[in-house]
Amino acid sequence: MSWVHIMIVLPLLFAVFIPFLYKAFPKIHTGWFVLAVPVVIFGYLASFLPMVASGQTAMLEVPWIPYFDINFDVYVDGLGLIFALIISGIGALVVVYSIFYLSKAREALHNFYVYLMMFMGAMLGVVLSDNMIVLYLFWELTSVSSFLLIAYWYQRKQSRFGAQKAMLITVFGGFSMLAAILMLHNIGGTFSIQELIAQGDVVMQHELFIPAMLLLLLGAFTKSAQFPFHIWLPDAMEAPTPISAYLHSATMVKAGIYLVARYTPIFGGTPEWFWIVTGVGLFTLFWGSINAVKQRDLKALLAFSTISQLGLIMSLLGMGSAALYFGSGDDAAQIHLIAILAAVFHLINHSTFKGSLFMVVGIVDHETGTRDMRKLGGLMSIMPVSFTLALIGSLAMAGLPPFNGFLSKEMFFTGTLNAAQLDIFNVGTYGVMIPIVAWIASIFTFVYSIVLVAKTFFGKYQPERLEKEAHEAPLGMLIPPSILGFFVIAIFFFPNVLYDYVLHPMVNSIAPSIGPSLDYTIEAWHGWDAIELWMTVAVVALGLILFSTLKKWMWMYNNIPQSMHLNNWFSGGIRRMERVSHKIIDFHMTGYIRDYLVYILITFLIIVGGSFFLTNSFSMQSDIGEVNLFEYALAFGLIGAAALVVITRSRLTAVVSVGVLGYVIALFFIILRAPDLALTQLAIETVSVALYLLCFYHLPKLRSREEEQGEKFQPFNFIVALATGTLITLIMLSVNDHRLFESISWYYEDAYELAGAANMVNAILADFRAFDTYLEIFVLAIAALGVFALIRLRLNRRGRDESQ
Incomplete structure (x- = not known):
């Protein structure tokens, strides 16, 4: 196992020790111990940056279930590495933020950090796994751990509802993704993503290509909150702000983005992939931006803005996938590759400014007691640092200079304009709508960005409407958003450093067939004749008009x-x-075991009996030997004893009848020359009858026959029972007639030499099948403990009643 594998499982392993650390150090915030995990992971993974920047990759293999082609294979390239650095880097900042945001005196921090480490390990597994089954396992673990994180304040109804909603939608998408994975394995004969990419032509020509694509996109869209599956994200904001900052701005919601990016080399270059990914992304961008404006809760506004920004990134991946249609060496491929570059660039930018904004909103909530913008206002002078960070993040989200969001937003406009000029995939008919929709959505993005800052920090301070007096947050809570705010500005001034070490390797991972030939310089100024510049100017002008007239057109939402x-x-x-x-x-x-048994038996009759009947598998041609009079007498005695157990009203008679059944079976074993089995049967039957008598002695008496007159004979149940017995008899006779392999009984003939046991049955149970017998004893021991616990519970309750 490599160190990369260890980095993936490290958060999961460390989660085991968090409860012990929580109890052992009651005066120390548990987050200080947890902080070391993401820091170590980030530091180690950062050492791979020079490798991926030079165009190299690493495949690290660990066999797991090789027979089924399931191995814990890790693939380190530009795409997976940068996602892993975002997960661990933002994770470290979130832990620092949580230390000051969550109080150890009021919160169950051991649960919080266990869930957080589970989620971090799961996300690392998703972005670094090459085997699709392992990726799926980590994918579902992200759903489970995010469910626990969203429901962290489980006392609140809305938290439970939000967690349930997120779980239902994302797990539904996960099942769809699993179906797609199985289809891809059927196509390519491998679970390796890289091997499937190498078989791109074979995959594309297969009849399951389109179904696999649709099911895979369904999984990606549900996880990344694309329309119409976006509805889970706003309700998930009931979680504590550190969780929102981590899951819903930088990591979990980016999992679907990662999935689309990772599978673009397989499905990209096709009209279906282009239109579905682009169309869904653009509509999500448009829908999210429009709905963000009407929100009055700060986290709800950020939730819809996240939906909008995720749609932007998704649409860019769709538009950029057209580059794979042209292939290597084509100038058109280089042009449309800019959209993929814009996607990964904005993905990183979004993680910085949105993570910072979530933390600032958490500060406002923490220090004022509310997130309702109708109660806020005038906080600029009271919380100047928080205001500065909010202004940086909001202007970056709005796409204004000098912030990183401006650069990626300009490239977004470039990508839409290039896509509109495509002469493939029937883009000429509808392509003009791509930049129009993107531009309109950008106007509303500008509006909600301004609303966030203006409604919170400008205007009149209203202390009487706040739950507590507002004040600036402590330094520890300000450091994480400040670090992210620093990167928001630094990336604007030094974007090409990020391009050389991060963006270029990511683009090469998404479009490997085109080759590492993209030569692009990120610039803030493209000249006065650039259409992107005037699109931005129009966004700002119309955005300011809409914001200034907000009250006049907000009625439309109602x-x-x-x-x-x-x-x-x-x-x-x-x-x-x-x-x-x-x-x-x-x-x-119904509450009656008898009815449940009828359901089970009817199902057995339909499925098993129907299968035997349809396949004509019943056979009774075996030579079962001569049956003498004595064996007939024993058989009739067996039937009579069984019938007596059913019809008798006396427990003593029923127990004796059960004993007779066992002894008659032992006689059959003797006749069939199985003395060891007969001795074992006699011993077990004698002990069982004695135990039955001992237990039944302490049970209440049966109801009298007069009281049972209401219980009439039920012909339907009798028919079901008779049919079941008949079917089992026929199956046994048929199985005996279809011996496909030689019996293994010969192996036990030398039981004495092999195990030193004179009784073959005992040798089989205690030696040959010792582990199986041990597990059976273990199950019986659990059942005995359960019975003992119920008896003690009843005795304790009776003692309390008598004392009262």
Whole structure:
């Protein structure tokens, strides 16, 4: 196992020790111990930057289940490495922020950091795994750990609802993704992503290509909150702000982006991939930006802005995938590769300014007691550092200089203009809408960015509407957003350093077929004749007009019928499913074991009996030998004893009848020359009868026959029981007639020499199948403990009742 593998599992292993550290050091915030994990991971992974910057990659293999082609293979390239650095780097800042945000006296910090480490390890596994099954396992672990993080304040109804909603939607997408993975394995005969990329032509020509693509995109869209699956993200904001800053700005919601980027070499260059990814991304960008403006809760505004920004990145990956259609050496490929460059650039930029904004919003909430912008205002002079950080993040999100968001937003406009001029995929018909939709969405992005700062920090200070007197946050809470704010500005002035070491390797990973020939210089100024410049000027001008007239057109949001809201569709669908489930459960969950046994037996009859009947597998041609009169007598005695167990009203008679059944079976073993088995059967039967008598002696008496007159004979149950017995008999006879392999009984003939046991049955149980017997004893011991616990519970309750 390599050190990269260790870095992936390190958070998961460390999570085991967090509860012990929490209890052993009650006066020390647990986050100080946890901080070392992401710092170590970030420091080690950063050592790979020179390698990927030079165009190299690393495949590190660890066999796991090689028979099924499932191995813990790690692939380190520009795409996976940068995602891993974002996960660990932002993770370290979130831990520092959490130390000052969450109080150890009021919060269950051991749970918080266990969930956080689980999520960090899962995300690292997602972005570094080359084997698709291992990637899927980590993918689902992100859903489980994010569910726990969102529901961290489980006492709140909205937290539980938000966690449930996120879990249902993302796990649904995960199942779709699993189906796509199995289809891809069927196509390429491998679970390795890199091997599938090498078989690109074979994959593209297969009949499962389109279904696999659609199912894979479904998984990506649900995780990255693309329309119409975006509805889980706003409700997930009920989680503590450190969780929102980590999951919903830098990591979890980027998992779907990563998935699309990683599989672009396989599916890119096709019209289906281009239009679905581009179309869904643009509509999500548009929908998220429009809905962000109407929000009154700061975190809700950031939630919809995140949806919008994720749509922007997704659309760029879709537009850039056209480069793979042209291939290496084509100038058109280089032109459209700019969209992929803009996607990865904005992905990094978004992690910096959105992470900073989430932390600032958390500071405002922490220091004022509210996130409602109608109660806020005038905080600029009271919280000057927080105001500065909010201004930096908001202007970067709005796409203004001198902040990194301006550079990637200009490249976004460039990508849309290039995509509109494509002469493939029928873009000429609808391509003009791409830059138009992008431009309109950018106007609303500008508006909600200004709303966030203006409504919070400008205007009149209203202390009477706040839950506590506002003041600046402590230094420890300001350091993480300040670091991110520094990168927001630094990237603007030194973007090409980031391009050489980070962006260029990421682009090469997404479009390896084109080759590392992209020669691009990121610049803030393209000249007065650049269309992107005038698009930005129009965004600012119209954005300021819309912001200044906000009250005059906000009424339009109120005119949308409630029935049109996707949240209502989701909630209504869940309620209807719950009602149907309750009806089904009430119908078949009667509380009688007899009914449940009937369900099981009917299912057995339909599935097993039907299978035997349809395949004509019943056979009774075996030579079962001569049956003498004595064996017939024993058989009739067996049947009579079984019938007596059912119809008798006396427990003593029932126990004796059960004993007779066992002894008759022992006689059959003697007749069939199995003395060891007969001795074992006699011993077990004698002990069982004695234990039955001992237990039944302490049970309450059976109801009298007069009280049982209401319980009539039920022909249906009798028919089911008779049919089941008949089917099992037929199956046994048929199996005996279909011996496909030689019996293994010969292996036990030398039991005495092999195990030193004179009784073959004992040798099989205690030696040949010792581990199986041990597990059976273990199960019985658990059952005995359960019975003992129930008896003690009843005795304790009876003692309390008598004392009262």
